[in-house]
Amino acid sequence: MSTTPEHVTVIGLGNLGRALAETFLRHGHPTTVWNRDANKADALVAAGAKAAATAEEAIAAGDLVIVALLDSTVARRVLAGAAGAVAGRALVNVTSGGPEDARELAAWADEHGARYLHGAVYAVPQTIGTAGSSISYSGEETVHRRWQPLLDLLGRGTFLGRDAGLASGYDVAILAGMYGMIGGFLHATAMAAAAGVRATELTPMLLSWLTDSFPALSTFAEEIDSGGFSGGESSLAMNQAGLATIIRASRELGVPVGTLAPVKDLIDRQIDDGHGAASLSRAVESFRSAA
Known part of the structure; x- marks a missing residue:
């Protein structure tokens, strides 16, 4: 310098x-x-x-x-x-x-x-x-x-x-992921509170689970880039059933499902098109078909 x-x-x-x-x-x-x-x-x-x-x-x-x-x-x-x-x-x-x-x-x-x-x-x-x-x-x-x-x-x-737009392209995508995570966290703490669990008691277990889950994102990313959504242990059908259970429990606890219902809708669209056995990552196609 x-x-x-x-x-x-x-x-x-x-x-x-x-x-x-x-x-x-x-x-x-x-x-x-x-x-x-x-x-x-x-x-x-x-x-x-x-x-x-x-x-x-x-x-x-x-x-x-x-x-x-x-x-x-x-x-x-x-x-x-x-x-x-x-x-x-x-x-x-x-x-x-x-x-x-x-x-x-x-x-x-x-x-x-x-x-x-x-x-x-x-x-x-x-x-x-x-x-x-x-x-x-x-x-x-x-x-x-x-x-x-x-x-x-x-x-x-x-x-x-x-490309001058690249930095912003990364930025808004990363922030969308961040706000999605925060939305999920807030929903989780609301459900926990309704079940008698304090947010500070829930959060260590939630962080541990999320940390163990993060490697799946790299696998999903490879599937999204390649378009190869077949197989995998986390199918759309399995996640549809899991989300239905969580949404039902949330409603029973009196917690609105505004953060979860849109995710289930993305999954439902792909299953309705006959892709229930595909990887959860195929839900990204619901964004593309809606564009």
Whole structure:
């Protein structure tokens, strides 16, 4: 890395943006910040940052521009308002959004002479800049390669490929899995409570069971990619029966089945099409047929 501190701009000073700016400041990089609510910059200014009056001024001040705003709509609006300053800049957008949002912003950046890299952050703000933070990137590889030393200050970085939408594609899929897990956990604790079991008593046993079950996901992934759903010990028919029992028990305990019924519906569709003996992973085909 160059011994000369390089100028960085952070657009957006929510919890994530503040943590990013604090990390660059901690490592001695001149950092310009901007936020619609200027008061959010006060603590960073006290720590050595420079607050810009406008997003355009902030972008013009940094060679590396990190965008960490509320959502992709806000990011597009802010960048469009500062379009005159983005030419020649490296824009690294870590704002949450879908793959198409990232691709649209990448195309916009290219039209305006900027180089675009999209990032998906896997960290809570307080872990930014530590080994507990990781960020996946996709988009212009030259941007990642040029600025990797600074980006690596924020957390363990992984470059996924040149399609700007890849990082978001991974991100929203991973988060969907996470929220599905949390939904299942909340349902489990509600059922347990109705049966007189405390959540803290249930959770160690649940974690043990899930940990033992996780290797099956790799097997399912291979089946999904290959399209080979035959055989296996966990058939659709077996899981249909198991889910029916759990749903019945949930209702008897007075717990709504909103997290379980959709899963059973996916299985039911495949069995109705004659695939009861196939692996549970074939339920993914119900998503595809519904698209």
